[in-house]
Amino acid sequence: MAVTVTRMEPMEAVTPRPRAAWIGGRPEPGEETAPVRHAYDGTEVATVSLPSAAQVERAVAGAARFAGETRSVPAHARAAVLDRLARAVESRADEFAELLTAEAAAPLTLAATEVRLAVATLRHAARFAGETSSRAHLDGPDAPGHPDRPAVRVTRQVPRGVALGLVSPHRALASTSVAVGAALAVGTPVVVVPTPRAALSTLALAETLADVLATTALPAGVFSVLPARAPDLLVGDPRLCPITTPAGRSRVTVLPDWPDVSDAAAAVAASVVDWEGRSHLPVRDVVVHATSAERFVEALTAALSAHRVGDPYDAAVAVGALPDEDAARRTLAWVTEARSRGADVPLGGERTGTVVHPTLVTGLPVEALPERVALGPVVTVSVADTLDTALAAGLCPPGPAPRAVGVFTRDLDLAQHAAERTTAGQVVVGDVPRRRPGDVRDAARALRREVVTVLAVGGRP
Structure with missing residues (x-):
């Protein structure tokens, strides 16, 4: 179903107007709001809606319902969505960089680099989505125990469940692009949970994704963004498979x-x-x-x-x-x-x-x-x-x-x-460790599990 979204103008994000959460692909105001203050001078640059417990449950339950429909969308179609999302983010690069500077006080030069990393991550995810996720081989007639019944063994990679994107409070856009990219690459909905302080770029990515999904086969309810003061509030929910951004020194x-x-x-x-x-x-x-x-x-x-x-x-x-x-x-x-x-x-x-x-x-x-x-x-x-x-x-x-x-x-x-x-x-x-766009592949692999189907061929029934 198409969703019409009113796009914010550049600089509109850095105003006190509350930014809505996204529930099942639709923007909704929450019961509470939280301010976003610029770390450099303490000024309030935005306010963010915090969804209620009922809205959070509706988002998670809806994502679980959309899991089958999302998985049935062909890989090439999901890859096309990710590629379009990458191009859409790239077209709004200045706006995303300004949002990152507003929410994290990152210098504009570093924020611009972060946007390029997010774009490259989404493109890597698109390529991963287009790669085969199944393989087959023949268990020959000399297979132990069943010499007269050869079989074809088909191994498929299927999603473990709905993805839960736990957004880094320091590099929100990069970690959100990993979560969204990995989830859509493997064919599962994603619920993204940023802290209010790090929510502006994540909410802007949600808005951009909604625009892209409006003309694709993927359901609009494939994603939700739930700003929360306690970002781990959904960790442990059996319906969700967490994607974290590993950090450390x-x-x-x-x-x-x-x-x-x-x-x-x-x-x-x-x-x-x-x-x-x-x-x-x-x-x-x-x-x-x-x-x-x-x-x-x-x-x-x-x-x-x-x-x-x-x-x-x-x-x-x-x-x-x-x-x-x-x-x-x-x-x-x-x-x-x-x-x-x-x-x-x-x-x-x-x-x-x-x-x-x-x-x-x-x-x-x-x-x-x-x-x-x-x-x-x-x-x-x-x-x-x-x-x-x-x-x-x-x-x-x-x-x-x-x-x-x-x-x-x-x-x-x-x-x-x-x-x-x-x-x-x-x-x-020959270099220092650093984050690379290909890291999204590791996140996507972690979202998959193997299912083996054995097809008996020939021989007596």
């Missing part, structure tokens, strides 16, 4: 054979300040071999200093605000604690309101790197005297394993050794 090791430490330092600095240290996999710690340490620290200091801080709406600014002053205070408290353990802070260690300046912490031994890390643009550099020490500290740190590790080396044997040895879930060689 990453650690980087710089080995002596890497020819350009300035290149490595620039990549680390970009990760440290990306979304003020709130990116998908921010680099928190660097272990560098002693032969490269002095040059690397100099290069990293220069690279971090080059990132300007201030008003996120200033196109020259690269480091915006943390969510609130409490987050900024906690970040600097971590730096103070590191100083008390003997660390040096050659750069940063200060804030202007909610903006924490890029901070470099040095002097902590590799065996004493903190398990608890700062939320913000803060990075620790430690020096290892030997190659074995550098690899051990970088790949297998004590405490919780990092989500990913990066190794700057040209030695392929060492790279393979790193992949086999690390406790992290991902190893990146």
Whole structure:
């Protein structure tokens, strides 16, 4: 069924007019509203409707009802919807970037990059939807136990259930595009739950998707967006299959054979300040071999200093605000604690309101790197005297394993050794870990389960 949606004009999102929730593909006001305040100066930029418990239940129950209809839409048609959605978001790129800056105080330059990531994610999802999700092979006549009854075994990938998109409060558009892209790629409805603070870009994506669905075979009720103060309110609902955006820190090791430490330092600095240290996999710690340490620290200091801080709406600014002053205070408290353990802070260690300046912490031994890390643009550099020490500290740190590790080396044997040895879930060689559009494929695979059909052919009944 076609749904007519009144499109907001650019800048309309950053006004106090309440933004509706989306229930079964239709905008609906909620019983309550919540303000969205700009983290840089505290001004109210929007208000968001919070759906009632009855609206939430109606959205989930409706999604469950639409599951069969959604699954029956051919893969090529779902791929076409995702491709059209990607083009529609791309056509509104400036508006989405402004929404991200309004809700998360991300600098406009980073917000624009986030929009491009969302577009690329949706296109990857479209390609994944077009790939075959079934395979068949013949159990020959010599199959054990049934020599006279060969069979064809067909394995199909089917959705586990309705997708539940848990939106990252820091990078809402990217995580929403993963949830929507993965769900439509595998053929299941999706219920997206952002916090009010991170809801503007998600609601704009819902509006864009509604426009696209108005002329397609997919039902309008294939999606809902339910802003909620407690984003985990639907976790545990047996009708839903959660899609989360894995977060955590990453650690980087710089080995002596890497020819350009300035290149490595620039990549680390970009990760440290990306979304003020709130990116998908921010680099928190660097272990560098002693032969490269002095040059690397100099290069990293220069690279971090080059990132300007201030008003996120200033196109020259690269480091915006943390969510609130409490987050900024906690970040600097971590730096103070590191100083008390003997660390040096050659750069940063200060804030202007909610903006924490890029901070470099040095002097902590590799065996004493903190398990608890700062939320913000803060990075620790430690020096290892030997190659074995550098690899051990970088790949297998004590405490919780990092989500990913990066190794700057040209030695392929060492790279393979790193992949086999690390406790992290991902190893990146020659770069820092970062979010990539292809991550949507992992989310889509997690939404599927295998169903095997055995077709007996020939032989006696």
